[in-house]
Amino acid sequence: MSGGGNDEKDGAPATPEQRPAIIFWACMGSAGWLLVTGLFVYLSPLPSDCAGPIRCMTLNEWGDFVAGVSAPLAFLWLVVAVFIQSKELSEQRAELRLTRREFELNRDVMKAQAEDAKQQAAYIGQQTALMTKGATESERKQKEQVLETTLEELGSTIRQHLHMQPVILGSGKNNSFQPAVFQTRSQDNEDFILRFADFLNGISSTGVKPPHFVNPRHKVEMMKAYLLAEEARRLAADLKGHSQSRIDRLRVPEIVSIFHSVFLDMHVDVSSAGEAVASAEFKAPWAPGLADDTDANI
Known part of the structure; x- marks a missing residue:
């Protein structure tokens, strides 16, 4: 099955051990990004008239800030989700290949069983023919014995009584x-x-x-x-x-x-x-x- 062999080389499916590792590194990347962003905000110089970054920013500015911080995280987790989904699709393709292979093996087994059943039927037919022939021969021998006895009785009747x-x-x-x-x-x-x-x-x-x-x-x-x-x-x-x-x-x-x-x-x-x-x-x-x-x- 050359087609099956080529399909198996297209992409190795993600194993259960690989998925936690991918999620772990995605979490580490997200945490690192948040840490860097926090340090950046904390270390950034503030205007002289601003007592703190929270007090100096309006709601719109806070929205823009959160959107800007979350965009890289969203992109990161989107990549992780696509990667995991592609690996799951690879697993499904591998399962389909295995299922197809099982069907092929089952088909071969069924063919072998059908051939074996055909041979058994032929053997049973031969045995039946032999048994029928044996029964016919046995019946013929019985008739020959009866014929012999009948002729002996006929000759004896003629000899003794007629x-x-x-x-x-x-x-x-x-x-x-x-x-x-x-x-x-x-x-x-x-x-x-x-x-x-x-x-x-x-x-x-x-x-x-x-x-x-x-x-x-x-x-x-x-x-x-x-x-x-x-x-x-x-x-x-x-x-x-x-x-x-x-x-x-x-x-x-x-x-x-x-x-x-x-x-x-x-x-x-x-x-x-x-x-x-x-x-x-x-x-x-x-x-x-x-x-x-x-x-x-x-």
Whole structure:
């Protein structure tokens, strides 16, 4: 700040110690002037007919005398007052310079604080992004675990409840009921899922002629398998990528499509399938008293 430096050199402000000294010397000068004037009057010769200076002077003369004596004193104190006022103005200018300098420093501090706040905001944004990414990764891992569990449960349901069972009925010789039994030599749950999809798509190749029906004795297990397959398909659609490829490889969407059409034909509300499974009671189609509307075409 070159301007500020030049202003500070214009005049040094009067300090509190300088002011009493100026007034003291002004008082000393005033006292000296009065003393000199008094001695001058006292030592001046008087007319022979005048008993003393006070008695010989009229009021006008006394006024002129006092005015003449006071004029130098007035001028002296005027100079002192102007000098003190100029010094006070110099002090005010110095205070204004200091105030301006403080404002400049405060402005620099505010700029630094704003920059620091900007950096903190950027840091918080990075942390938020990392937390969001971490939450997304955690949610993805949870869905992958649920998908894995769902596929295991689907394969286990097919292996334990539908394998080697007459889950589908159709027409045989002489229009008799002919069961289609799902069977495979697979040992792995995923292979059970894949072979079950092959079974549903190729029932006619087993020798069981249409129309095909779901064996009511296995409706509960079939509904459970449908719900598990639908959940696996939904999770894979959310996860995409490898999970979706895996579901497609196991042909789970085909199982869902076939199951969905089967249970719609059975007039089962898929959205409340859990309640339907819990309360379902079925009879075999060849059992006495079978209600015809409990069968399902496939």
